[in-house]
Amino acid sequence: ASYSAYDAGNTDGLRTQGYYGAVFDGRFVYFVPRQDTNEYHSRVLRYDTHTVFKDPESWSAYDVGQPYSHQGVAFDGRYIYFSPGYSGDPREETAYTGRVIRCDTQADFKVPDTWSVFDAKSITNLNATCFDGAGFDGRYIYFAPLLHGVALQYDTKGDFHDPASWAVFDGQEIGLTMCVGTVFDGHHIYFVPYSHPTVVRFDIRGEFEDGGAWSSYNAENTSGLNTSGFDGGFFDGKNVYFIPFVGPPITPRDDGSEGYTFHSNFLRYDPSCSFDQTASWQAYDASEVDGLHSVGYNGGAFDGRYFYLAPWRDGTGNGGMHGRILRYDSVGPDAAFDLRFSDCGQNGGLCAAVRGPTFLINTKDGPRSVSSKDPLTAGRHHLVGVYDGSTLKLFVDGVLTAEQTGSGTLKIDPSSIFGAKDPGGYGNFKGLTESATVIPSARSDSWIKGTYRNRLNPREAVELGPEDITRSSRQT
Incomplete structure (x- = not known):
């Protein structure tokens, strides 16, 4: 069966219920604690995918001992950062916290020293509390303000407990109010507007506390649609997408349903164009796709081709919850593969994922991919993705770093692939692509290792013999 379920609600004798987001570190999935029936909690739940x-x-849990909610997460390749939210009584949501929890994924999960806490309120008189979602740009962690318009930044090269490693920015004057999630496009961190239309972004090439590095755009009525209120977002390498949720509150309707405008108006921005120009923005109403009324989404996941939106609320009676999953194809049917040097490490702007290289193929049965959890270091690298019809492999500098079973016929006829090219985009790649090659047959591990050695030491190159390939396959 394609689906399975497991009740992890009493793991290790703890009440492990009520989570908000998750993160994958290459082996373990960590679930972000929010609240159980009665109280906020910090009982982190973990699953071993091996x-x-x-x-x-396969399941374990650890109570960090912080009675606060946590909303979203960021991952820098080693440490997980839990975004702090509410404190006090969950029924009231009138008290807030700025206590950031950090977990060292390379240490023992259940040892207290694995966990650290820093209170952002200790560094400022501003209301640096209650965040929802976080992002990572390769060095800094950014926390999205849910209520108070004060964004928070942490320098991962600094000491976690040193106030000098932290910075805040009050963006209320430029429209930074309620936000849920962040999106990173390689140059900018976008703070996703919740229940309003103003998108605020920060240019990572500037100083966080310098207002000149910040800008905002009122995206209201883009393409003639209600483009107010989003919940997370994505970057596919070319465009930034904002996940549709709900517009500003309105008077309750006569039928007793909630006084909000839940919608499915996707908002998209092309980062290669001017941020403040209307022509750079587009919107599309996906509320009636395939005859289903599909509105009100909360984050989601991206597999390299498709965005999968998590269903939440549609404003109807009985709480207004629904289960209509919406999927968007960011590539289309004409792509064959994608070999990328790095991922932005975000899923839907609310969750986090591995940040290393990824190899993805586009088959008639859907995408298949394999990823490395380790980001590339500075310097020259040799990336190879191999697909032989049943297995995907990813090599970095001649070493097999990840392998995944998968099958399916490529969308593109192999005979039509003559070479590789950069499809364009806005990702912040600080380097050069020396060469790119597509080979219409899968090479062996030893052949790839030999190729890397020859590139590394051309004067000592050895001749690589032909290989007998019998299965339909592709390598790039």
Whole structure:
């Protein structure tokens, strides 16, 4: 069966219920604690993907001892950062916290020293509390302000407990109010507007506390649609997308349904164009795709081709929850593969994922991909993605770093692939692509290792013999 379920609500004797987002570190999935029925909590739940899903031994939990909610997460390749939210009584939501929890994924999960806490309120008189979502740009962690318009930044090269490693920016004057999630396009961090239309972004080439590095755009009525209120977003390498959720509150309707305008108006921005120009923005109403009324989404996941939006609320009676999943194809049917040097490490602007290289193929049965959890270091690198019809492999500098089973016929006829090219985009790649090659047959591990050695030491190059390939396959 394609689906399976497991009740992890009492893992390691703890009440492990009520989570808001998750992060994958290359082996383990960590679930972000928010609240159970009665209280906010910090009981982090973890699943080992190398073990059996339904085996209780595959699951573990640890209580950090911080009675606050956590909303979203960021991952820098080693440390996980939990975005702080509310404190006090969950029924009231009138008290807030700025206490950021950090987890060292390379240490023992259940050892207290693995966990650290820093209170952002200790560095400023501004209201640096209650965030929803976080992002990572390769050096800095950014926390999106849910209520008070004060953004928070942490320098991962600094000491976590040193106030000098932290900075805040009060963006209320430029429209930074309620935000849920962030999106990174390689140059800018976008703070996703919740229940309003103003998109605020920060240019990472500037200083965080310098207002000149910040800009905003009122995207209201883009393409003639209600483009107010989003919940997370994506960057596909070319465009920034904002996930549709709900517009500003309105008077309750006569039928007793909620006084909000839940919508499915996707907002998209082309970062290669001017941020403040209307022509750079587009919107599309996806509320009636395939005959289903699909509105009100909260984050989602991106597999390299498709965005999958998580269903939340549609404003109807009984709480207004729904289960209509919406999927968007960011590539289309004409792409064959994608070999990328890095991922922005975000899923839907609310969750986080591995940040290393990724190899993705586009088959008639859907995308297949394999990723490395380790970001590339500075310097020259040799990336190879191999697909032989049943397995995907990813090599970095001649070493097999990741492998995943997968099958399916490529969307593009292999005979039509003559070479590789950069499809364009806005990702911040600080380097040069020396060469790119597509080979219409899968090479062996030893052949790839030999090729890397020859490139590394041309004067000592050895001749690589032909290989007998019998299966339909592709390599790039």
